[in-house]
Amino acid sequence: MDHTSELKLSIVLSTHQAQFEAVAFKGDLEANLAKVAGWGYSGVELAIRDPDLVDGEVLDGLLRRYSLRVPAIGTGQAWGEERLSFTSPDRAVREAAVRRIKRHLPLAHHLNAFVIIGLIRGVTPPGQSRTESMKFLIGCLQECAEAASVEGVCLAFEPLNRYETDLVHTVSEGLELIRQVDANSLGLLLDTFHMNIEEPDIEESIQRAGENIYHFHVADSNRWYPGAGHLDFRKIFKALYSTGYTSWISGEFLPAPNADSAAELAIKTLTRMLTSENSQ
Ligand code: LER
Ligand code: MN
Numbered sequence: 386m387d388h389t390s391e392l393k394l395s396i397v398l399s400t401h402q403a404q405f406e407a408v409a410f411k412g413d414l415e416a417n418l419a420k421v422a423g424w425g426y427s428g429v430e431l432a433i434r435d436p437d438l439v440d441g442e443v444l445d446g447l448l449r450r451y452s453l454r455v456p457a458i459g460t461g462q463a464w465g466e467e468r469l470s471f472t473s474p475d476r477a478v479r480e481a482a483v484r485r486i487k488r489h490l491p492l493a494h495h496l497n498a499f500v501i502i503g504l505i506r507g508v509t510p511p512g513q514s515r516t517e518s519m520k521f522l523i524g525c526l527q528e529c530a531e532a533a534s535v536e537g538v539c540l541a542f543e544p545l546n547r548y549e550t551d552l553v554h555t556v557s558e559g560l561e562l563i564r565q566v567d568a569n570s571l572g573l574l575l576d577t578f579h580m581n582i583e584e585p586d587i588e589e590s591i592q593r594a595g596e597n598i599y600h601f602h603v604a605d606s607n608r609w610y611p612g613a614g615h616l617d618f619r620k621i622f623k624a625l626y627s628t629g630y631t632s633w634i635s636g637e638f639l640p641a642p643n644a645d646s647a648a649e650l651a652i653k654t655l656t657r658m659l660t661s662e663n664s665q
Pocket of ligand 2: 503543576602637
């Protein structure tokens with residue numbers, strides 16, 4: 386396994402201050418981009434609550450200055466900060482969530498980035514059945530996927546662990562959801578932190594997801610940087626690349642012991658794991 390010729394390593398960075406914890410860098414965009422590039426990452430995954438708050442020209446200039454690409458745009462802050470969701474019992478909230486995802490599409494098209502559908506799926510509220518939540522979720526995804534196709538963008542749906550949502554925890558459930566939405570622009574984002582909690586066999590699940598894997602998040606078992614927990618990333622990457630995956634590995638982990646050390650240790654560990662002399 387030698388991917389050194391084209392190491393596509395990125396890290397999640399929030400364009401603005403945010404509450405979500407597993408993002409090492411928030412706030413001061415230029416300072417953060419400079420640091421990320423300095424450590425050797427070639428990409429930044431941008432977590433954006435509201436794309437209307439992002440100045441595209443300023444962003445373009447900064448990405449050029451630091452030679453960084455954007456593999457994906459994270460959208461979960463619209464849930465974390467504003468409670469927008471695809472499964473709200475309130476139609477107006479669901480419509481606002483769909484509108485928000487659609488607003489991400491022009492920037493995603495411009496950056497050639499996936500739009501992530503993670504936490505914005507929401508949770509089943511008291512008094513609503515899971516069946517109803519899934520019906521709302523599928524309807525919202527169909528609308529977003531259609532708009533994404535028109536814009537030439539793909540959506541990456543992320544199975545999340547049971548402590549964050551009651552809806553779609555596993556690769557199997559993710560694949561079934563994709564089948565039901567039935568849109569070419571929809572694939573999966575797999576996250577090793579969630580897989581460690583929910584999948585019976587991480588490597589087998591990765592292989593089963595196969596060409597439906599559009600994007601990949603890494604954090605260790607404790608949601609620290611890869612190498613700080615007990616996940617076997619060599620086995621995980623072997624399974625991932627055996628599916629034909631050629632896209633990005635994106636670090637989404639806690640700023641522990643602090644953001645800078647986590648980012649630096651992550652890229653060192655990932656680079657070592659992905660070079661031939663160190664992989665089995
Ligand atoms: C949330 O736990 C997560 O993994 C993010 O990628 C949410 O979109
Ligand atoms: Mn994730």
